[in-house]
Amino acid sequence: MHELMLANGATKPRKGPGGVDSGQAYDSLASRYDNLLLDNPVLAHSASVSLGLVKETLASSQHILEIGCGTGRETLEIASLGKVVVACDPSNESLAILRQKALHRGLSERILTRNLSASKVATLVDEFGKHTFDGAYASFSLSYEPDLSVVPDQVWDLLKPGSPFLCSIFNRFCASEIVLLAPFLLPRRALRRLEGWTELPVDKHSVIVKSYTPRQVRRIFAPRFSLRGVWAIPAIIPPHYLHLLVRLSGPLRPAWERFDVRLNHVWPFRNFGSHTCYHFQATG
């Protein structure tokens, strides 16, 4: 089944043009994933903002579910605070790297990896029971999930009432992209984001990423979660694939990044970033 039914009845590919799903694409990127942050200042800035929000939001959580952990960039930091993380990802290669790093840092006992996509986390109920986690997060991963609507119920079933769930999702309208005329310069990426999905390169593959407006995300999560906060990641810095512009800013970059952090929670900037980070709370 390579086709996915859209709300308007049209179909679009579930897999990228090469017939590879996102988990397989991240398998082939896994060994180089951590280096991307060193090479791309926008990814590095976004990663740092995301980690700050995860730490702050999950400060009082102890038993945490992570969806789309990748090679464990955030998993290791959260586990090093003394918390236990059940880290899920459809990419087995990424999980193998995470386990290696956990072993190296003496964190293996605090990190359990499971080869699961967001749409399959319900299977964790058999192993851990219902309402056992007191926090969950999914950084930059839920946009790869072909059907986001199946996720809220599954995460809610695993969370204790009142627990936080933080997720960053590819945004439908990215102001910096529009201002920089990316829809004309990069129509495949920027115009399709406006249509609700686009293709992004992952290693040598091209994968489908879905984009949502904050209103759509709030509606999808509404019956099970109430919204506590929204941030743009990044807000006034362009998306990672326009990182050359950020490099060109040279010594102005730190100031630009500080300004980005000051504005990322402010209306209207918080609704028009490349990704939007949502702090939900599981309803009781």
Ligand SMILES: C[S@@+](CC[C@H](N)C(=O)[O-])C[C@H]1O[C@@H](n2cnc3c(N)ncnc32)[C@H](O)[C@@H]1O
């Ligand atoms: C951009 S990486 C982010 C990894 C990590 N959260 C981080 O911030 O470094 C996206 C991750 O989402 C995972 N992924 C792809 N499809 C997914 C799905 N349907 N459900 C959950 N995760 C998925 C990929 O395997 C990859 O590890």
